[in-house]
Amino acid sequence: MRFTSQTSSDGVTEQLFTLGGIPGVLWTPEDATGPRPLILMGHGGGQHKKAPGIPARAGRFVTEGGFAVTAIDAPSHGDRPKDEEFVRIATENRARMGAGEDTAALVAALHELLADQAVAEWQAVITAVQELGYVGACPVGYWGLSMGCGLGLPLVAAEPRVRAAVLGLLGVHGLAGTAARVTVPVQFLLQWDDDRVPRAQGLALFDALASAEKTLHANPGKHGEIPGFETDSSLRFFTRHLG
């Protein structure tokens, strides 16, 4: 793990890093010492580790919860080279979305193409970040919506260090089996008027989660229009389960 830059403001230290070709960012409290829970933040499709919303949310998790937060560019995203097959599916997906057609199968194919690599990368990032004295081996949380959910679900299902997850904005297509292997507490966000994920598909993914504790938070609005108060709610959820 190689840190390439460090800046601090408003009580938060932001460090850019690379780990075996994966570009990432780590946010911790300024002058942090000693162990603290780590939250992984998975970005949406076509976005990147510092897409709008991610640094702001990370800042609140750091300053109000005392957490460490890390985000990485998913395979074929951000500063990383794009896989040919990924470009082909993503292009077809955008065309279908533009034509108002059902994209559930293509979205599932896109996530499946990236998932194995994404899971292995998150696992390597957890190991590397937890070696830092100001992070340490505390419980880990995962936060990711839309593609961040599609790549996060298999991670949460496979990785025992992850103890709680905020997921959502995705339908059940191709994921029922994975969801049935998720047993940690989940807060699941659904947009009631989602223009990309049919309501019934989102409800079915929540239903498929095997977690004894899972909460569905549904709010009016389209795919990206999650209300700001859900950030407070995510923070309290992680504090309850990782704190």
Add this chain to the structure above:
Amino acid sequence: MRFTSQTSSDGVTEQLFTLGGIPGVLWTPEDATGPRPLILMGHGGGQHKKAPGIPARAGRFVTEGGFAVTAIDAPSHGDRPKDEEFVRIATENRARMGAGEDTAALVAALHELLADQAVAEWQAVITAVQELGYVGACPVGYWGLSMGCGLGLPLVAAEPRVRAAVLGLLGVHGLAGTAARVTVPVQFLLQWDDDRVPRAQGLALFDALASAEKTLHANPGKHGEIPGFETDSSLRFFTRHLG
């Protein structure tokens, strides 16, 4: 409004009162002075103003939010005389429930029988309680599930002093029109495995609310098994909208 008893413990003063034949209870911070938002707490069917859960929840709203909280016995409930027609429908409802039959129409009839009186009584209680110097004319919140939702929805739709409501555990039967007149922020609780309210009926009631801000919180479990962390969530919701 006549107060008949007063006790204080753990920072909360509890006063029993009667108002024109309505038995009620008012919880306020010990030694409270000056105005504060008021939360009305509606109990479930067959229950009463101090049914399990209500005083504990009121205590947290008082000590952690600084709110005043009041609960009254609904018509034909608690210490009040029971209407003959109410007894007839309630008896039939219990029998049907015991036989595992659909009770949506009977539940709606039961609530409709009580609703006009219940709304008028809550309005009188708001007026009387807000005349107390340590409550005053601040925004009002309503909290009520199951029958507390069935009697609360028409109140919230009709009464402009109510600015936010926690509702739920009820289906849309007979309530679509009322829900379409509710425009204040609503937090709606739904039990994913509700043994009394079919899931689709509960989702449809949430869907029918006209509120621009409404949040569905769905959790696993049966009708009465709402997880404790939803009390925290209600408290934060009222603090956000009444504070």
